[in-house]
Amino acid sequence: MDHQPPPFFKRGPAPVALLSFYVALSVALLVVDARLQTLEVLRQALSMFTHPVQQLAHLPAQFLDNAGNYFVSVARLQDENAQLKRARLENVTTLLRTQQLEAENERLRKLLGVKERQQAGGQLAQILYSARDPYSRRIVVDKGQQDKVVAGQPVIDDAGIVGQVTRVFPFVAEITLITDKEQAVPVQIVRTGLRSVVFGLGNGQLELRFLPANADVQNGDLLVTSGLDGIFLPGFPVAKVVHIERDTSYSFARIFCAPLAGVENFSEVMILDPRPAIALPEQLAKEAAGREAKPAVRSGLAKKKRLKRD
Amino acid sequence: MQTSYSSSRILLPVRPWFIGFSLLLALLLNLLPTSVWPGVPDWLALLVVFWSVREPRRVGMGLAFLFGLAMDVADASLLGQHALAYVLAAYGGSSLSRRILWFPLGQQALQVFPLLLLVQVVQFSVRMLVGADSPGMGYFIGPCFGTLLWPLLTFVLLLPQHQPVDRDANRPL
Numbered sequence: 433m434d435h436q437p438p439p440f441f442k443r444g445p446a447p448v449a450l451l452s453f454y455v456a457l458s459v460a461l462l463v464v465d466a467r468l469q470t471l472e473v474l475r476q477a478l479s480m481f482t483h484p485v486q487q488l489a490h491l492p493a494q495f496l497d498n499a500g501n502y503f504v505s506v507a508r509l510q511d512e513n514a515q516l517k518r519a520r521l522e523n524v525t526t527l528l529r530t531q532q533l534e535a536e537n538e539r540l541r542k543l544l545g546v547k548e549r550q551q552a553g554g555q556l557a558q559i560l561y562s563a564r565d566p567y568s569r570r571i572v573v574d575k576g577q578q579d580k581v582v583a584g585q586p587v588i589d590d591a592g593i594v595g596q597v598t599r600v601f602p603f604v605a606e607i608t609l610i611t612d613k614e615q616a617v618p619v620q621i622v623r624t625g626l627r628s629v630v631f632g633l634g635n636g637q638l639e640l641r642f643l644p645a646n647a648d649v650q651n652g653d654l655l656v657t658s659g660l661d662g663i664f665l666p667g668f669p670v671a672k673v674v675h676i677e678r679d680t681s682y683s684f685a686r687i688f689c690a691p692l693a694g695v696e697n698f699s700e701v702m703i704l705d706p707r708p709a710i711a712l713p714e715q716l717a718k719e720a721a722g723r724e725a726k727p728a729v730r731s732g733l734a735k736k737k738r739l740k741r742d
Numbered sequence: 743m744q745t746s747y748s749s750s751r752i753l754l755p756v757r758p759w760f761i762g763f764s765l766l767l768a769l770l771l772n773l774l775p776t777s778v779w780p781g782v783p784d785w786l787a788l789l790v791v792f793w794s795v796r797e798p799r800r801v802g803m804g805l806a807f808l809f810g811l812a813m814d815v816a817d818a819s820l821l822g823q824h825a826l827a828y829v830l831a832a833y834g835g836s837s838l839s840r841r842i843l844w845f846p847l848g849q850q851a852l853q854v855f856p857l858l859l860l861v862q863v864v865q866f867s868v869r870m871l872v873g874a875d876s877p878g879m880g881y882f883i884g885p886c887f888g889t890l891l892w893p894l895l896t897f898v899l900l901l902p903q904h905q906p907v908d909r910d911a912n913r914p915l
Contacts, residue, residue: 443799447837454803454829458810461822466872471821482773482816485766489773563818564777566877567869570818599818606818613875634875 472599479601490561552665554704555579557587560604569612569634569695571595575703576603584663586704592669592692593617593657594701605703609695610670611636619670620658624648627658630671630689636696638671640687645678649687662707669693753903756797760902765789765801765809773816780880783888786813787861790828791854792895794835795842806832819865820872827864831857851892858885 444450465471557573575581577600585597587607595615599606608615613634620627626648630638643649653673659666671689678685712720768785776782786809793801810825817824834857835842842853862882870876 447803447833450803451829451833454807455826458807458822458826458829462820462826462868462872465821475815475821478811478815482812485770485812486773486816489770490775493775561775562778564773565817565819566778566881567819567874572818613873 475599476601483601483603552704554585554588554702555581557605557701557703559699559701563606568614569609569632570598571607571609572604573607573701573703574604576601576605578603581605581703582706585706586664586668587701588668588704589693589697589699589701591694592671593664594693594695596663597703607701610691610693611638611695617664617670618658618661619655620666621649622654622656623650624653627660630655633688636691637674638689638691640673640689641684643685643687645680645683645685647685649673649676649685651676655689662709665704665707752905753900754905756800756903758800761793761797761801764899765793765805769809769812769816772813781883781887783858783884783891784861786824787828787831787858788888788891788895791831791835791857792892792899794832795839795854796899798836798839801832802836803829803832820868823865823868826868827861830864831861834860847893847896850896851889854892855885855889858888861885 445453461471555575557575560572560574563570563572573587581597581600583597583600587594587596593610595607595609595612597605598608609632610617610630611632611634613632615632616629618627619630619640626643628640628643630640633639640649640655651673655670655672657664657666657668657670669692671691673687674690675688676685677687711717765786768789771777771785790801790806790809794806806828807825810823810828811821813824813828814821835854838853838857842850845853859882862885866877866881
């Protein structure tokens, strides 16, 4: 038998054992968070600790901001007020007509039996800060679970689509901007009605992908949401085409767009209410209900297929 | 008389609450809006390396992991990204602590630089594997400034451990 000498100084597990344990734990967390996205509860629990620290860290900046606002001259404020009043008067004619047109549109749609367009409603939120992560483009706003914000809600400002709520914490919510590399928005070109999807590039620009090299797109074309995704309401401005590269060696044109909304600005944004799912017609609903009877077999098959493809 | 930090005077034992307080302060510094400026070091990584070099038996990988998780949540990055980087830095710091403390402060800083760089490189490679967009080369300037701050940081953080000097003319030593 092999006798070990008694340990003189207790130091717990060996450093290498501890290291491998913690590395395995963090790698597991990384994989689960990146591939399965099921750690939101843990994130929310930890945010109860980090949220107060974050608020504390942003106090000095807020204080400076408030002090700056306090010393703004009265003359400038009066000037701004007059300007806003003028702008409101200028807009009031179009607004009144729009209300009348919307009512008329609703009546006509009812006559035709087409489903009514959903009214856009939402809640105003203040941008608190942009997320510190240098790899992604996200902002944090002051509305969260307390204000019934859910992940997936579209976010707009006065000029167009800003992004989409991707994570909700008790008091704040994270919004992924449309310029983030992982954000895509289904759009339509106003001039031609051509539908496509616009992707963020991560450098403040957007790209319209998978359009053939001879697609009818011009510089200055306006892109609005198409509403086909069931998340964004149709008709909100998203971006403007700024640069087109048509290279004959590629089958797709490279079309770069600039966002219309003040995506990188600090101001207030509007979180639009989530779109209700459109109910299926009766016959289709019945079929869908019948299909759900054996979902386990189906999902198993799907998993196998996916494995094969990989 | 305040002796210089390079002296080999015997220090008082560190108070545990001071370690916790300094780590929390570093977390706060990291979350300040100034952290988006180029060249601002990752304060928490710097403090984790500092304490794991100075007090490897008190500050280890467990504390580094917890603070890394907190940083991940506050940062809106992938969960485990900072934790992995800090754990590796804490391991490197504690296993090299005997050697690093042998050197004068300037050379200590040079040996700490690879550890600080490791923190950035680990995070960079994790995010590149997942497929995020690159933050640019400015991301790697932070560790350089962290290295330059090492002597100052050592002086400030060891101040509470300095003994009051009472001179005794009759004492032989």
